[in-house]
Amino acid sequence: MVVALSAVFAVGLGSSLVAATAASAKAKPKAVSTAVEKPGSATVTETGSTLLYPLWNIWVPAYTQKYPSVSITTNGTGSGTGIADATNGTIDIGSSDAYLPPSTVQATPTLENIPLAISVQVIAYNLPGVTAHLNLSGKMLSSIYQGKITMWNDPAIAAANPNVTLPATPIVALHRSDGSGDTFIFSQYLSDSDKNGWGKTVGYGTSVQWPTTPGGLGENGNGGMVTGCSKTVGCIAYVGISYLSQLLGDGLFYAALQNGKGQYELPTSAAVAAEAKYFLKKTPADGTISLIDGPVKGGYPIINYEYAIVNTQQSNASTAKAMRSLLEWAVNPKFGNSSQYLSQVSFQPLPTKLLTNSLKQIHKIS
Amino acid sequence: MSAFVPFVALVLTVFVLAFKAWPAITVNGVHFLVGSSWKPGNVYGAVSTTGGVAHPFGSSYGAWPAIAGTLESSAIAIVIAVPVSIGAAFALTERLPRWLAEILRSAIEILAGVPSVLLGLWGALTLGPLLANDVYPIVANHMPDVPFFSFFRGPTGHGEGLLTSGIVLSLMIIPIVASTTRNLFAQVPALPKEGGEALGMTDWEVGRKITIPWVRAGIIGATVLGLGRALGETIAVAMISGSLLNTIAPNIYGTMGTVAATLVTQLDSAFADGTGFEVRTLAELAVVLVIVVLIVNTVARIIVRRTGHLAAPVGGVI
Amino acid sequence: MVVGGARVASDGYPSTHRRRIADRVFRAFTLLALLVIVAPVIWVIAGIVARAVPHWRWSVLTTNTVGAGGGLDNAILGSLAIMLGVLIVAGIFGVLGGVYLAELAGFNRNGKQRGAVLRSATEVLAGVPSIALGLVGYLALVVEFHWGFSVLAAVIVLSVIVIPYIARGTEVALRQVPTNYREGAEALGMSTGYSLRKVVVRSAIPGIATSLLIALAISVGETAPMLYTAGWFTGTPKASLFHQPIGYLTYPVWTFWDYPSDQAHYLAFDAALILLVMVLVLLVIARLVVARSQRFAENRRN
Numbered sequence: 011m012v013v014a015l016s017a018v019f020a021v022g023l024g025s026s027l028v029a030a031t032a033a034s035a036k037a038k039p040k041a042v043s044t045a046v047e048k049p050g051s052a053t054v055t056e057t058g059s060t061l062l063y064p065l066w067n068i069w070v071p072a073y074t075q076k077y078p079s080v081s082i083t084t085n086g087t088g089s090g091t092g093i094a095d096a097t098n099g100t101i102d103i104g105s106s107d108a109y110l111p112p113s114t115v116q117a118t119p120t121l122e123n124i125p126l127a128i129s130v131q132v133i134a135y136n137l138p139g140v141t142a143h144l145n146l147s148g149k150m151l152s153s154i155y156q157g158k159i160t161m162w163n164d165p166a167i168a169a170a171n172p173n174v175t176l177p178a179t180p181i182v183a184l185h186r187s188d189g190s191g192d193t194f195i196f197s198q199y200l201s202d203s204d205k206n207g208w209g210k211t212v213g214y215g216t217s218v219q220w221p222t223t224p225g226g227l228g229e230n231g232n233g234g235m236v237t238g239c240s241k242t243v244g245c246i247a248y249v250g251i252s253y254l255s256q257l258l259g260d261g262l263f264y265a266a267l268q269n270g271k272g273q274y275e276l277p278t279s280a281a282v283a284a285e286a287k288y289f290l291k292k293t294p295a296d297g298t299i300s301l302i303d304g305p306v307k308g309g310y311p312i313i314n315y316e317y318a319i320v321n322t323q324q325s326n327a328s329t330a331k332a333m334r335s336l337l338e339w340a341v342n343p344k345f346g347n348s349s350q351y352l353s354q355v356s357f358q359p360l361p362t363k364l365l366t367n368s369l370k371q372i373h374k375i376s
Numbered sequence: 377m378s379a380f381v382p383f384v385a386l387v388l389t390v391f392v393l394a395f396k397a398w399p400a401i402t403v404n405g406v407h408f409l410v411g412s413s414w415k416p417g418n419v420y421g422a423v424s425t426t427g428g429v430a431h432p433f434g435s436s437y438g439a440w441p442a443i444a445g446t447l448e449s450s451a452i453a454i455v456i457a458v459p460v461s462i463g464a465a466f467a468l469t470e471r472l473p474r475w476l477a478e479i480l481r482s483a484i485e486i487l488a489g490v491p492s493v494l495l496g497l498w499g500a501l502t503l504g505p506l507l508a509n510d511v512y513p514i515v516a517n518h519m520p521d522v523p524f525f526s527f528f529r530g531p532t533g534h535g536e537g538l539l540t541s542g543i544v545l546s547l548m549i550i551p552i553v554a555s556t557t558r559n560l561f562a563q564v565p566a567l568p569k570e571g572g573e574a575l576g577m578t579d580w581e582v583g584r585k586i587t588i589p590w591v592r593a594g595i596i597g598a599t600v601l602g603l604g605r606a607l608g609e610t611i612a613v614a615m616i617s618g619s620l621l622n623t624i625a626p627n628i629y630g631t632m633g634t635v636a637a638t639l640v641t642q643l644d645s646a647f648a649d650g651t652g653f654e655v656r657t658l659a660e661l662a663v664v665l666v667i668v669v670l671i672v673n674t675v676a677r678i679i680v681r682r683t684g685h686l687a688a689p690v691g692g693v694i
Numbered sequence: 695m696v697v698g699g700a701r702v703a704s705d706g707y708p709s710t711h712r713r714r715i716a717d718r719v720f721r722a723f724t725l726l727a728l729l730v731i732v733a734p735v736i737w738v739i740a741g742i743v744a745r746a747v748p749h750w751r752w753s754v755l756t757t758n759t760v761g762a763g764g765g766l767d768n769a770i771l772g773s774l775a776i777m778l779g780v781l782i783v784a785g786i787f788g789v790l791g792g793v794y795l796a797e798l799a800g801f802n803r804n805g806k807q808r809g810a811v812l813r814s815a816t817e818v819l820a821g822v823p824s825i826a827l828g829l830v831g832y833l834a835l836v837v838e839f840h841w842g843f844s845v846l847a848a849v850i851v852l853s854v855i856v857i858p859y860i861a862r863g864t865e866v867a868l869r870q871v872p873t874n875y876r877e878g879a880e881a882l883g884m885s886t887g888y889s890l891r892k893v894v895v896r897s898a899i900p901g902i903a904t905s906l907l908i909a910l911a912i913s914v915g916e917t918a919p920m921l922y923t924a925g926w927f928t929g930t931p932k933a934s935l936f937h938q939p940i941g942y943l944t945y946p947v948w949t950f951w952d953y954p955s956d957q958a959h960y961l962a963f964d965a966a967l968i969l970l971v972m973v974l975v976l977l978v979i980a981r982l983v984v985a986r987s988q989r990f991a992e993n994r995r996n
Binding site for chain 2 (some may be wrong): 716721724731741811816822823828858912917944966981994
């Protein structure tokens, strides 16, 4: 349902662009330049998604080594803040795992969400003694986050994990206290797989009304989720895959999730690629779509585009140029989108079609 | 002219808050104070309009859990801080050898100066886990299952929550309560005390029957002054309360949230709501906080002033 | 004086044994209160030192933050710059406001003291939680005025937070200047303004300086309002009042303490240690100023 909704919305927004693409197709398609502009002296501030934050922290030193005239500040504050601060103009680039809300675009039409890479969300847990990847479904997670399943050895979980001995440990459900794109995609997965339960009572968004669960905790950022989960036995947490190595290093494990075809899949690159391929056809030119719970054989059900949220009308020309340069560098498969950087955070690069669209969006910044 | 700066700042603060919050106040109504669900609504869905104010479909804000969490954690802080502060004030004015009193005075001064983010760090990394592992379970297992005490039973969590917040808050208000109480004690004339001693009264009797009654109203005022600080404390509580928006702690160890912590964790992303309603609602929450704190502080000042003027900067260091 | 109401023994007097026990309990309680205050202070300080010192690198002081690692030069310089701004803005308005309240707001014809409203406003402002002032600064200065995250927004909000302390501290210091100083100045034919500058304010300088130092300690330790006004910047602070975020020391503590990387943790603890040292230095200087002025005053008297 979620997917359908966003697709409908996306078609509405994208229709004018579709017309434009059709026109240009007739006049022989001109290749979009993949060149990276040389910036002048400028400062660029980035804030938002804590899922994208580790990648920015890998990208920025590499970029500034090549273009030392640009000074870039990165800040992991949550996607909600990324969207908010790009909207109210207090920062230059907002990072988000969630696309822009329609009401925000309506209020500020010059905002763009530019896909930068493909990311994955994992469901982590802290259960000493359980070293297997548990099988979890959206329904189970919905019940856990509504306080209906409170013990790890609940029959519903046990039935999906016949080969695992589950301890009688209380579940502590962690959620994000900040406005978060991880919350957005996680709550979309719950809404989609539990339409009449979660979908009706809670819904989805970067902040949702979290039902009360025993001992439940709000954590600040993906970092807070990993740190909080690792010190809380029995915890469950949704965490961006860019924190996978920290998560494993802290002794946490992650689950295989039930996809739209009813299979339990681990977030392997093949499963992510399968899901991404299915949604690629549906992705509109402005990248506004959720990649959740598609009916894909062997697909992993919670993946998303990582967006840079920018206002294409900048007041400072040198900042605009530096922003274009940085984003062009970031989506370029030879530079920012090369596996040299993306593999460190287990992201997937943008498919070619999307790369072209993203570059068109980037070139609008002025 | 400079004397007008606080006045102007105050007027502007009230104006900005009221201006921002007014549409939210009209839409949220009384439900805001008593309702217990903090629902931003679906910012990705349709925009609703209530009384001319646009807000996301399904948004409905009730701040009662945050208000309750603020009151509970501040109450715990007061219960701990007041007796300790009175004891410390006695120690400073009457009892201790000079060098020990000097250490205590320095400790209170440092406590007043330590940034609250550092106390939050200590609460989150050191105190919280220690209490949750070694203290809370013992207390929880030995409390009788009768009204009031049953609030101390049940799951003890992992260190973040109501009681940990209250304990750290108490450390933050001890300097205020202790220094104000000490100043009050110093104003008690020596004659009645010496008279009491001459009659053979013990120190405890002098304290209980002469010193404390002499400044009783002032101690209440100092307590309320501390309460004002505890209600508004932000960053440490955001680190150790559990940062919840919809939950009232089920027992004294439970995770929860406060008004000030809600403001600091939600404000930065509130602009993602394109209708601006979440920002307005947070401004309304700030209005609630400011009104409560101002009432509390005014009451405190009136009481303290009746007993004698404060020698120290208000709410400040010794 | 209330002596009645105590429990009395059968012969009409309180039992000595019971009284002695009550007094012992009282003494023990006083010592316990002392312990409850002193122990956490030592614990907090020792905890920060113990977490920061084993991984301490001096390069923290000279390199800038890079992502969630690197050094704290940007934050240290930023905090110092902000403190300087607060010292100028809040110092001027706070001290002059305090002088007005203490010296110039005399009694009007109806016998009411002028400045009562202003004094109340100062006290009321001191009680407004700093997050509320930060919220107002964010909504008004940063967003509505399009200043962006900026040094000026941070300095203004911090100044509003500390001006009441400085004004009150100044007022108290001035009121403690002995009346015969003023009378002496008047007898010598000095004008009110001249005697204020040359005699009264000068004698009150230690008290004023103490309140300024404490105001600086408060402003360097604020977190919540800074997040919404100063933003965060990993470069060396720039000489620009608008549209230019700036680093400060409470940010790394609040942001990196639960970020899952050792580098980030070290940065948080290093920032905590530097913050602690700065606050303690300010408090010690304040203490020395007070001690010196007291000795000075005692010498005068002899």
